[in-house]
Amino acid sequence: MPxxxxxxxxxxxxxxxxxxxxxxxxxxxARIGATPLGGVHRLPFSKEDIxxxxxxxxxxxxxxxxxxMDDFGNxxxxxxxxxxxxxxxxxxxxxxxxxxxxRFDGIYGVLAxxxxxxxIDDAGIVTRRPIEVVIWTAEEADxxxxxxxxxxxAHADPDKLPQLMAIRNNQDISVGTSLAEFLDDHPRVSxxxxxxxxAYYVEAHIEQGPELEAQGKTIGIVTAIQGHRSFKVQIVGExxxxxxxxxxxxxxxxxxxxxxxxxLRKVFHDPQDxxxxxxxxxxxxxxxxxxxxxSVTFTIDFRHPDPDILRTLGDQIAVVARExxxxxxxxxxxxxxxxxxxxxxxxxxxxxxxVESLNYSRMFLPSGAGHDARYIAELAPAGMIFIPCWRGxxxxxxxxxxxxxxxxxxxxxxxxxxxxxxx
Ligand code: HGY
Ligand code: MN
Ligand code: MN
Numbered sequence: 001m002p003x004x005x006x007x008x009x010x011x012x013x014x015x016x017x018x019x020x021x022x023x024x025x026x027x028x029x030a031r032i033g034a035t036p037l038g039g040v041h042r043l044p045f046s047k048e049d050i051x052x053x054x055x056x057x058x059x060x061x062x063x064x065x066x067x068x069m070d071d072f073g074n075x076x077x078x079x080x081x082x083x084x085x086x087x088x089x090x091x092x093x094x095x096x097x098x099x100x101x102x103r104f105d106g107i108y109g110v111l112a113x114x115x116x117x118x119x120i121d122d123a124g125i126v127t128r129r130p131i132e133v134v135i136w137t138a139e140e141a142d143x144x145x146x147x148x149x150x151x152x153x154a155h156a157d158p159d160k161l162p163q164l165m166a167i168r169n170n171q172d173i174s175v176g177t178s179l180a181e182f183l184d185d186h187p188r189v190s191x192x193x194x195x196x197x198x199a200y201y202v203e204a205h206i207e208q209g210p211e212l213e214a215q216g217k218t219i220g221i222v223t224a225i226q227g228h229r230s231f232k233v234q235i236v237g238e239x240x241x242x243x244x245x246x247x248x249x250x251x252x253x254x255x256x257x258x259x260x261x262x263x264l265r266k267v268f269h270d271p272q273d274x275x276x277x278x279x280x281x282x283x284x285x286x287x288x289x290x291x292x293x294x295s296v297t298f299t300i301d302f303r304h305p306d307p308d309i310l311r312t313l314g315d316q317i318a319v320v321a322r323e324x325x326x327x328x329x330x331x332x333x334x335x336x337x338x339x340x341x342x343x344x345x346x347x348x349x350x351x352x353x354x355v356e357s358l359n360y361s362r363m364f365l366p367s368g369a370g371h372d373a374r375y376i377a378e379l380a381p382a383g384m385i386f387i388p389c390w391r392g393x394x395x396x397x398x399x400x401x402x403x404x405x406x407x408x409x410x411x412x413x414x415x416x417x418x419x420x421x422x423x
Contacts (some may be wrong), residue, residue: 004082005125005418013418014358014411016119022410023256023403027112029095029227030103039105039397042108044096044138044150048135050185051096053135057187057321058131063118072154073137073159074185076192077118081130081421087197089420091116091413093205093372094139094151101140102399104206108406110135112204116414127421129199136372137179140201144169146230146299146335152337152372156379158194198380200347200420201409203373204413205384206401210392211365218408220386221357225374226276226366227310227340231300231317231363235259238326239286239294254284254293261298263324268302276303276368277314283355293332305340305366341374346423347383347416354415360408369394385412 003009032051033042042048048234060067060077068076078088113133117296120131137151145167147153152163165176207213212220227292237251260278266276282298304310314337321330355362365386373382387409390400 003124003126005127005422009123009125009414010357010418011210013119013123013125014415016122017115017262017407017410017414018119019407021118021402022111022115022406022421025059025114026107029107029111032171033097035100035397037100037397038103039100039399040097041100042095042097042301043099043144043420044141045182046096047185049096050182054109054187056114056135057189057194059114063121065117067189069186069189070155070192070194073179073186074136074151074192075189076132077114078130078132079121079199081127083128086129087199087201087415088132089200090132090134090198090376091202091417092134092136093203093206094136096138096140098140098395099143100178100397101395102397104399104401105208105394106139106205108206108401108409109204112406112410112413115410116417119410120418125418126228127418131417131421137182139372140316141175142230146232147176148370149372149375150175152375155194156375159319165417189380195379198376199423201368201373201376201380201382202347202351202413202416202420203371203382203384204409205310205371205386206389206394206399207365207386207392208369208389208394212363212386212388213390213392215363216361218360218387219412220365221355221362222258222367222384223348223364223367224305224340224342224344225371226303226305226368228301228303228336228338228370229310229314230335231314232333232335233257233298233317233321233330234333235296235325235328235330238292239293240292242290242292245292250325252292253296253328256325256330257282257298259324260321260330261328262389263320264300267315267320273308274304276301278302291307296355299335303326303368307339338374340369341377343373343377343383345381346420347381350416350419351383351385351412353419354412358411358415360412385403385409387417
């Protein structure tokens with residue numbers, strides 16, 4: 001018999017979280033795009049990502065939850081509340097992965113939210129507001145398109161659509177084309193407007209860093225997401241014969257890239273180890289042993305929690321590239337500039353209350369990684385729950401999490417969702 005949520009029904013909620021179901025669903029999802037080394041390769045807009053959504057929708061249909069999708073493929077599954085017209089509490093994450101990524105980044109937040117919703121349903125709890133589970137489209141798109149969180153960005157700010165749709169990958173295919181093909185293959189569900197009201201947004205995720213494990217804590221209450229800028233550096237020199245071109249005449253683009261890189265390493269060196277500076281991709285052309293490199297393209301991923309440092313240090317990249325290019329020409333284009341976001345107010349407050357009533361060890365910490373919550377925070381009060389992952393490793397096939405921590409995260413999430421859905 002349905003019960004209105006009070007502290008008693010919240011006390012029994014954890015008893016309805018089914019760890020076997022939660023684990024089995026992770027295994028079922030991990031099969032879609034499974035890699036030989038135990039990871040998952042399920043790229044944004046891919047057939048595999050469609051398959052993961054079909055599976056997710058089959059579980060939602062079996063429960064009788066309604067499904068809706070906006071024009072960017074962001075998919076919402078809904079359990080109704082008791083008061084019509086109230087905006088939903090939304091929780092979820094993404095189902096796509098990095099190339100050869102892990103089994104938890106993203107999908108844990110989706111499956112944790114779905115398990116929480118099923119537990120709330122099994123407990124017969126009636127909430128005032130509807131609760132929805134969301135899968136945001138193309139969170140991990142930075143690997144191909146240089147920009148991530150495309151779906152949550154489009155949903156929160158549809159004015160960005162023309163700019164997002166025009167971004168092209170290395171094969172010169174645009175986001176617009178990739179999205180159109182993806183939506184063509186996608187199972188049909190009802191339509192959802194961009195920027196539909198959201199009362200509160202909560203995202204659960206593995207930490208992807210080492211702090212929770214190192215401190216022996218089960219739950220992370222996320223205080224902020226650090227700022228993020230990314231760049232493409234292009235160096236043009238001159239391809240020439242490796243045996244016949246003397247040093248004095250060479251315009252070696254790789255030598256210039258190395259000079260720029262090593263100077264940037266000095267400029268970005270931070271004795272406090274807060275700066276995050278990564279060159280994760282480098283393309284050397286024409287890429288032949290006997291040819292002096294004629295051009296080099298590399299990316300820079302730079303993150304920092306302080307918006308001033310994000311701006312001033314990031315602006316140094318173009319300066320250094322110009323100064324250290326030698327006989328080559330260097331140009332720098334900025335792919336993305338996302339300011340830091342703070343999580344304060346009702347969502348982290350409700351998470352803390354849940355953690356305390358469930359008696360888990362916890363710590364407050366900022367997120368090093370980017371998440372869809374960054375953009376949904378523009379629409380609604382938002383917050384995040386972290387659980388530990390093995391050695392803090394993520395964006396790696398070896399990514400791993402303990403079932404007891406996954407269950408703890410679901411318990412905290414379910415309790416938080418019920419609190420928020422009754423505010
Ligand atoms: O790179 C990020 O922070 C995100 O996981 N895509
Ligand atoms: Mn990721
Ligand atoms: Mn993620």
